[in-house]
Amino acid sequence: MATNGEVLRFLCPDSEWVIYDNDFDKIEWIKGEPITKAEFEAGFAKVDAWKTKEEIAAIAAKEAAQAKFEALGLTANDLKALGL
């Protein structure tokens, strides 16, 4: 589950804010345009979906890299030995 901060960062990347008591109605908007409470609440699903997508992409990238290593006849220990 996304946090309030993650949602705000995702929806308002250029805004500055302070949240009191984890309450949307107590957000102090310091810079940028405030969003609505509905937009904020809908943002949790968006962030969760984005995080899932990021995790899947990371796993795929890792698997692709491991395949390349193996094609070259390398292992994780070989990378450690090289200081990578």
Next chain:
Amino acid sequence: MANPTTNFGWVMPTSTDLVTDLPADFAVFGQAVDTSMADLKGGTTGQVLSKTTNTDMDFTWVTTDDTNAIQNAIVDAKGDLIGATAADTPARLAVGTNGQVLTADSTAATGLKWATPAAGGKVLQVVQGTTTTNVVSNSSAFADTTLTASITPSATTSKILVLISHPATAKTNGNASNRVGFKLFRGSTEVAYFSEYGAFTNSALTWIGSYSFNYLDSPNTTSATAYKTQFNNGQNVAEVSVQHADRISSIILMEIGA
């Protein structure tokens, strides 16, 4: 009547004495009376008899000095004391108020005065404020942590020792550079900037730890004075928070007498 007499043992003539013996008997009796009363003779006007020893009829005439004795009328009320304004010159010193102590003062008429003891070098009062309100910020602008307490100093010379604890301070792992700063305010006046790079890790990781600060302030007032802390996220990226997971922060204000 007993013969000799009961108290003084004077020997008197008896009924069987010869008449011709009476002059001699009265001479014995009279001399005995004279000897017994010898100490009562003499003295001057105003003198009184004083016992010289424990022996019966052993007296001395002595002079009393009532005119120079301290008279009852010199004191007027409960707690009055008798001092002196000069040599041989007693004077009344009226009682002070509750809690005052007697102090030497050469400028006072009696050289003494009642004074309130100096309240120096000690803790006069202690006030605590707490909060459990979680506050999260992604901004470099300083915002209230909601931690505050108010104290009313008893003297303008008092100092206020401020003890602050933010045990649940955190940064999220959204960035390598998010960090927390703390400031202390007296009213709207910034009195201390404690930390600018608090919780800085130079890595995108979650950090939760404790921050404590002490400050000795001189507010120079006897009015109610509020102290509070503010915090910020110095890098404007990711988040920092206080009272993470709604854990308590505290501020203790101690008035220290001058």
